[in-house]
Amino acid sequence: MTGLKSIINTLSTEDQQKFINYLQQKNKRYDTKNVQLFKLLATSNNDSKTICKQLYKTEKSNAYHALRKRLFQSLIDFTANKNLEDENSIDMQIVKYILASRTFLLQKNYEIAYKILNKAERLADEHLLFAIRNEIYHTKIQYTSNYPKINLEALIVKQKENQEKHRLEDELNVVYAKLKSILNNINHQGHVIDFEAELERILKEHHIKLDTSLSFKSLYQILAIANISASITTKYYKIERFVLKSYDLLKQKKQTDKQLFYQIEIVYIIANTLFRNRKFESSLLYIKELEQLMHLKKGKYYKNFILKKTLIEALNLNYSDKQNEAIALIENLTDQKHDDIETLLGLRLSCFMFYFQNADFIKAKSILAKFYHTDNWYTERGGIDWIIKKNLSELLLYIELQEDDLFYSRLKSFRKRYTNYLKEKGQTRILQFLKFAEQYYISPQTAVTHDFKKTLETTFEWVTVYKEDIFVISFYAWLKNKTERGNLYKTTLQLLNV
Structure with a gap:
């Protein structure tokens, strides 16, 4: 069923x-x-x-x-x-041209045959169909001795160029698969791996440079690889220029329906990168472009991307001081079912965060009630970073609601399960954050003391707030707000706009 x-x-x-x-x-x-x-x-x-x-x-x-x-x-x-x-109509049309041309070639009607092959070549070139284009060149070269009008040397050069592009696309496909496998080990199984070193090693192994001129699909795969790297390191500022420059290059290519899926993927990556770098207005502009693309081809890919588009739009609105709009956008989606479970989990956790920042703890708890599966189940589907964020959010809610038993039970479980992983990954700040949170829960009055504030600031000192991850700052804002006894949402926005 x-x-x-x-x-x-x-x-x-x-x-x-x-x-x-x-x-x-x-x-x-x-x-x-x-x-x-x-x-x-x-x-x-x-x-x-x-x-x-x-x-x-x-x-x-x-x-x-x-x-x-x-x-x-x-x-x-x-x-x-x-x-x-629909999808394969172009492929089928080109194959028909090739078959028809071969019939005319056997009948020695070379003029007509090469006209048909030229038409097939133009279509294959427009749609970046390297394998089919190779068949066209193979057929053209086979009969050049019978048709002197053809420049054999020029044809051989074109064939070799096409073969190289095809090879590069195949190599990138393998690289992409390997990196996705590594990402799975990091994100879903909790393995600690030097991802950037692995990325450099695999690209060198396959003789691929990130500045190579590529096909539409291959360009998307390289951007996806860059995005994976940023998601592991949370250093989205390192890939922004490359992502935008690559898309500018992409838009110079001929746009076809064949390329639409990859174009939507790329625009989503750009919108997400700009959001993570806190360039909310720019991100929202790309979200508008994303929505326009989603409606093309009679909305063929609309369902595939609607959750992603909604999530990234809501996050931008929330951090642009438009929290009510953000909540209105996503709160009705949290009960929906969708094949994109990972994004659905992101929507629910974001909705929880919006309610929590707004001090609407009862609604936040109602979202929490939807997370009834085990940590292993969520780790497999949402990734280990998602489950850590979820558990931290849960602990903060129990502090606000003063639910002692649940807080200490979950805190003990979290430390037992994730302490070694966080230390291996170099994320000890999360363990320090929990110490401060526990200290505040035991003695709330200490949060406003000079010693607590000074220790907090020195413990969470970073090189520059502009390079710090937006979600890390959002958690830190909760502690910061306790020292000031202000409004959590406003404190969060102030920290992000320092």
């Missing part, structure tokens, strides 16, 4: 109607229930027993299970046919 539901959730409203029409055309009997089942799955979150009873007046039925299997197969067939019509 989960697999069936997840496929249906990816369909736009228009595609859902097309699928219903597709089913109705296939149905040979008037009593087929596949359309009913599809509509129930598309419009409700009922479980299998409830839906089975709605269709067959019983909670268990072999006919229901058979119906589900047939609907699943119909969805696969519909999706495959749709992709053949």
